Amino acid sequence: MLRFAPSPTGDMHIGNLRAAIFNYIIAKQRGEKFLIRIEDTDFARNIDGKDKEILASLNLFGLLWDELVYQSHNFKRHQKFADDLIKQGKAFYCYCTKEFLEQKKQEALEAHLPFRYDDTWAEIQKNENPKPVVRLFGSSEPIAFDDMIKGRLEFAPNELDSFVILREDGIPTYNFACACDDMIYDVSFIVRGEDHVSNTPKQILIQQSLGYKKHLGYAHLPIILGESGKKMSKRDSASSVDWLLEQGFLPQAIINYLISMGNHTPKEIFTLKVAIEWFSIEDIAKSPVKFDLKRLRYINREHLKTLDENEFALLLGTQDVGIGALGKLYLEEASTLNEIREKLNRIFSPKDISAFYEGESFEPECLKLFETLQIMLGLSACSQGQVEKTNEAILADYESFKNEAITRSGLKGKQFFKPLRILLTGESHGIDLGAIYPYLRPHFKDILQIKGQK
Incomplete structure (x- = not known):
């Protein structure tokens, strides 16, 4: 089982989507199930309906799941695990108040020392605090794991002091709920962002303490940088998957780009289905990669062409x-x-002919040509019917239309072609008029409009 575990606390970030894509691909490559786990344990920050938005986005990108679970539905199982750890002497109640711990953190800061929880503090405030938390005893041995991207990572015992697994209200902490659920659903491999590297040894310790023997694989993706070269934040519009979709980027192009970031792919343009055939998580670069909107634009254009x-x-x-x-x-x-x-x-909008000034105004010529084309429309010279689709017929039809318009208007050269382009396209520059003429011709009555004129 592979899993993608989003929190319903905000819009989906491209880093989240990238992790979802990689977990999905590896699940398909291994013939394992793909699980979506909504991590909704932070009730204060959960946004109503955000889970549905996340699921709709995953569906849009073709990341179809085999199972869907909500982490909060497992609270009773999490609490049972915590009770078992307490009974086995692997976890304990801690009565320290937030104010007490904050004071200890300040003392460590003033002494220029890293803050570490001291197990002897656990019952100092037992008479003052009726709502203790539950802490898991820290590790007495180093905890190490092999990361498929970063290589071997090891954490010394002093980096793993006793930490909270159940809050004072009985709600499990992120690391405890995550580690328990990975056990419950028999997760085999985890791809996530490198901001979770420090969480991994804690989750391994939790599973070891619960007697779980299965070895999980890990791959922590390097951070994505914004155009400024700093870590991409919510202030970067392009970091939002919804923003990219709203801008008109195709889901398949976004997938193509996110797979190719920091990766040597055998093809430049590809689909998710094709990527499953050759993708390897070990090929992802260790170093951070900058999000290149220009590159995404190119990839999007290539997908649109198909x-x-x-x-x-x-x-x-x-x-x-x-x-x-x-x-x-x-x-x-x-x-x-x-x-x-x-x-x-x-x-298809009325043209503001006064807005086009390039060292000279084409407004008089636009008005004259507009009147000419209106007359031609009335005489059916600009008929509404579809033009023949052979190249010869298209060229002949355009030439006939153009020559009659030149003759009737008396305009020539730039004084004819510039106003013609403005009246037909609303722009003074662009692709060849002969190429777009066949597709404009059936809509001439809708196209030939000048702002302020009927």
């Missing part, structure tokens, strides 16, 4: 195949669905 016109149209929210084809043409200039939507919105 879509047919029908698929593209549906992603743009229409069943018009011509619009899908037009959207694909704009991949010459755009990398995300949002950028393509912006291009299409300019086409």
